[in-house]
Amino acid sequence: MVTKTATDSRRWLALILLCATQFMFVLDVSIINVALPSMQSAFDFSQQNLQWVINAYTLAFGGFLLLGGRAGDLLGHRRVFIVGLTLFSLASLMGGLATSGAMLITARSLQGLGAALSSPTALSILTMTFTEGSERNHALGVWGATGASGGAAGVLLGGILTGMLGWEWVLFVNVPIAGAAALLAPIFLNETVTKKDSRQFDLAGAFCSTTGLILLVFTIVNAEGHLARTLGLLWLCVLLFAGFILIELRSPAPLVPLRIFRLRNLTGANLVTLVHGTGPLCTLFFISLYLQQVLGLSALDSGLAFLPFALAGGASSGFASVLVNRFGVKPVLTAGMLLMSLGLVLFAQVAVGGSYLIHVLPASLIVGASAGLSFVPLTIAAFMSVKAEDAGLASGLLATSQQVGAAIVLALLVAVASAHTKGIIAAQGESPAVLASALTQGFQSAFYLGAGLVALGAIAAFLVIQQRTKHSRLN
Structure with missing residues (x-):
């Protein structure tokens, strides 16, 4: 007989x-970002081709998340969790052993597919393992803190591994982690097949x-400088998504039953998620360039310099579950x-002659803490x-909103900052002083825009999210 204590311990x-x-x-x-210059040297990537080391992963991850969650x-x-981890581990090994740029980019695509299968199913397993309420809230607080610590570890570990062992090791490091998790999953995780009555796909x-x-x-991610192509592809996206909705309305076993959007909190959470990553994105991208x-x-x-940001996020993620249990x-x-x-x-107050302690650290602590504080609820x-x-x-939808939102927001912010910077340089020249000032003013414009987007997210949270909901079957 399995005792309750043993069951709790296993969970x-x-x-x-x-x-x-x-x-x-x-x-x-x-x-991976820290190792990009080394990868560029190893495979003689052009600046344009180098971005595909990142984009290959982003495309596969963002594109297949919805499919992975429903699978x-x-x-x-x-x-599905084990299959995704196995693929991720093998793809990481392939990337580390890559002998050409094409092989590396292919490996990154396979990594993204593996992550798209494992990431949403991991969150699904967590929510089904812990009962809705304070127990699940606490578990999600731990989940959020872990994510924040992973971001900090990546920046430091990337520099150490690349400098001491080579860029290959930023990929090799995934192999034992993913492999061990895949082997241990059957021991610690229960299987759940929730659609036993219908396996139609x-x-x-x-x-x-x-x-x-x-x-x-x-x-x-490839919009800059290609207006006509961008508009044409966006129109094609609209047609594909319109076709998707029509198919879902008619399908006897839809990939995304549209009834799910009658859950107001799920819909609201996805809306807020589209802009939630703005704070971390601004910090990691623009502040890295500023520093x-x-x-x-x-x-x-x-x-x-990013350690306080990450530590604040980890600490607030753990504390957020306590606040949710008390205030909702x-x-x-x-x-x-x-x-x-x-x-x-x-952050928008950064200056050319600024300092880390005055212009970066206070805002880093606030954005880091707020990211963890809002992620859990x-x-x-x-x-x-x-x-x-x-x-x-639900996991796939949330993760998809996160990835697509991040891509849209970052592209928008980069475009605004770049346009502002280029405008100043065109008017005043390219001396070092002008360049520093132009870059800083470009960053400032991106931060102000980011603040506005996040404020819209706060309004959406206030207007759409319900404090308490009744369980419904939504048949």
Whole structure:
């Protein structure tokens, strides 16, 4: 006979395993950026081709997330989780052993596919392992803190591994983590097949949604300087998504049952998620450039400079579950988004002759803390009243909103900052002083725009998210 204590112990061991994979996926996103210059030298990448080391992963990850989440509902969350981890591990090994740029980019695409299968199913397993309420809130707090620590570890570990062992090791490091997690999953995770009555697969819907998402992310990340192509591809995306909706309305076994959007908190959480990543994106992207290109810090010093940001996010993620249990998801989420907007306004005060302690550290702590504070209630809201059979779908939708939102927001912010910088240089010349000033003013414009986007997210959270919901079957 299994005691309740033993069962509880097994569930928390399952949480450790799931968090280890979350740590790895977040680590992989940040660690690869540090090794890009070394990869460029190794394979003689042009600046244009180098971006595909990142974009190949982003396209596959963002494009297949929805499919991966639903596959878990149909085929079993643990089974799909293991398949994704195995693929991710093998793809990481392939990338580390790459002998050409094409082989490396292919490996990164396969990594993205593996992550798209494992990431949403991991979150699904977590939500079904822990009961809705304070127990699940605590587990999600641990999940959020793990993600924040993965981002910090990636920046530091990337610099150390690349400098001491070579760029290959930023990929090799994933192999033992993903491999061990795949082997341990059958021991600590229960299998869940929540669609036993129907194994039909919506191939037409899967084609339209996956193609549309991949094309959308591709169009966004490659929009600069290609206005006509961008407009044409966006129009094609609209047609694909319109076709997807028509297919889902008619399909007997839809990939995304549209009834799911009658869950107000799930819909609201996805809307907020589209802009939630703005704070971390602004910090990691623009502040990294500001520290190195304006203040003159080294890559390693810049990595160390992000530690307070990551630690604040980890600490607030753990504390957020306590606040949600006391005050509910709506006030905590709204406050977190408003705090993030404030942090971005502070970042917009960066100056050419600025300092880390005055212009970067305070805002880093605020944005980091607000990101963790809002992530936990955001995730909790997305799963309130979601049936077990739709857990994978809810995870896939949330992760898709996160990836697509990040791609859109970053492209928009970069375009605004770049246009502002180029305008100043065109008017005043390219002396070092002008360049530093132009870059800084470009960053400032991006931060102000980011603050506005996050404020819109706070408004959406306040207006759409419900404090309490009744469980409904939504047949």
